[in-house]
Amino acid sequence: DPTTGQIVTSCVIDRELVNQYVLVVVAADSGLPALFSSVDVRISVEDINDNAPVVLTKEIHVKENQKPMEHVGIINASDTDFGRNAELVFSKVEDSEFSSSTPFLVQSNGEIISAVSLDRELRSQYTMEVSVRDKGNPRQSSLAKIIIIVDDINDNAPIITSPCLYDDDDDDNVINFGKVSNDSSRGSITIDWYSPEDKKVVYQVLAEDDDIGENSQLRFSIETVTSDDTFNKAPTPQNDPLFRINEQTGELLLARFLRRNDQFQQLINISVIDKGDPALTAFCVLNVTFSVDLGHLTTPKTTKPRTVKSNRRRRKYGNGASISGFFATKYFLLVLIFLNFVIKF
Numbered sequence: 001d002p003t004t005g006q007i008v009t010s011c012v013i014d015r016e017l018v019n020q021y022v023l024v025v026v027a028a029d030s031g032l033p034a035l036f037s038s039v040d041v042r043i044s045v046e047d048i049n050d051n052a053p054v055v056l057t058k059e060i061h062v063k064e065n066q067k068p069m070e071h072v073g074i075i076n077a078s079d080t081d082f083g084r085n086a087e088l089v090f091s092k093v094e095d096s097e098f099s100s101s102t103p104f105l106v107q108s109n110g111e112i113i114s115a116v117s118l119d120r121e122l123r124s125q126y127t128m129e130v131s132v133r134d135k136g137n138p139r140q141s142s143l144a145k146i147i148i149i150v151d152d153i154n155d156n157a158p159i160i161t162s163p164c165l166y167d168d169d170d171d172d173n174v175i176n177f178g179k180v181s182n183d184s185s186r187g188s189i190t191i192d193w194y195s196p197e198d199k200k201v202v203y204q205v206l207a208e209d210d211d212i213g214e215n216s217q218l219r220f221s222i223e224t225v226t227s228d229d230t231f232n233k234a235p236t237p238q239n240d241p242l243f244r245i246n247e248q249t250g251e252l253l254l255a256r257f258l259r260r261n262d263q264f265q266q267l268i269n270i271s272v273i274d275k276g277d278p279a280l281t282a283f284c285v286l287n288v289t290f291s292v293d294l295g296h297l298t299t300p301k302t303t304k305p306r307t308v309k310s311n312r313r314r315r316k317y318g319n320g321a322s323i324s325g326f327f328a329t330k331y332f333l334l335v336l337i338f339l340n341f342v343i344k345f
């Protein structure tokens with residue numbers, strides 16, 4: 001005011017926009033010439049608690065399997081006021097429909113702690129409602145929902161579902177070890193054709209993994225092939241393997257023609273490994289029996305009657321091919337194998 005010197009505001013002032021003003025005030029008398037002096041008037045805008053805190057954190061990631069009462073994450077919030085008006089206190093809203101079933105504690109500084117060890121395979125995501133208030137007078141507060149996402153770690157080995165397995169406590173080196181039972185429906189398989197050109201799937205090993213992502217991506221491979229001779233468990237040479245397995249699908253196929261010196265019965269040790277770090281592995285053993293007469297593979301001239309006979313027997317047990325068609329194909333294959341053998345030697 002030019003006459004009283006009173007300083008008044010001309011608009012609403014907001015400390016959060018400008019917290020200090022410097023006015024140059026000039027006082028002049030009415031003499032002639034007028035004498036005057038000036039002074040800098042510094043105006044500090046005091047804070048009032050006119051802003052509620054705002055929670056900035058929307059999502060927190062935490063790895064599963066951590067110990068109970070360990071750090072999960074910290075909630076970030078801001079308050080544009082000053083001093084106690086911006087000092088924040090966090091708490092969990094216990095009676096919220098979101099928070100009631102969550103195992104988390106919220107410290108006053110915003111730190112989230114899990115009361116239990118988290119298992120992603122049981123529950124992978126939680127939503128929790130938190131409250132944040134300042135220490136102003138009157139207090140301002142706000143609510144926010146925080147999503148807690150449990151990240152996977154590779155804590156599950158693959159589980160082989162076909163063939164079915166039983167635990168073998170004797171072998172500590174494997175996660176789970178299975179051996180195919182003699183039950184023909186459960187993985188002991190009989191092979192009565194022998195052309196790799198058929199690309200027929202002999203068997204499909206099936207496995208699953210409870211983890212996600214790479215931790216559950218599986219790779220099948222043949223570890224060893226042994227004969228089913230209890231006195232001779234030495235692995236058969238693998239430089240020209242009889243079997244191959246589709247790495248992704250677990251489908252077992254013949255890799256080459258059968259030979260006379262191939263074992264009548266073979267145990268194929270198959271491993272299933274996930275792509276986790278560290279990777280986890282499961283094993284199974286597939287018991288394969290050939291119903292073809294391996295001894296006849298190099299002498300096709302004498303096999304004709306026996307082959308027909310054995311085909312009849314297979315027919316009785318449900319071989320889908322017709323006898324004549326099967327025989328014709330088989331005879332042709334025998335000749336092929338024979339030629340193959342002759343060329344080799």
Ligand SMILES: [Ca+2]
Nearest residue numbers: 047048050081
């Ligand atoms: Ca303020």
Ligand SMILES: [Ca+2]
Nearest residue numbers: 051081085134
């Ligand atoms: Ca405030």
Ligand SMILES: [Ca+2]
Nearest residue numbers: 156211215274
């Ligand atoms: Ca896994």
Ligand SMILES: [Ca+2]
Nearest residue numbers: 152153155211
């Ligand atoms: Ca897991």
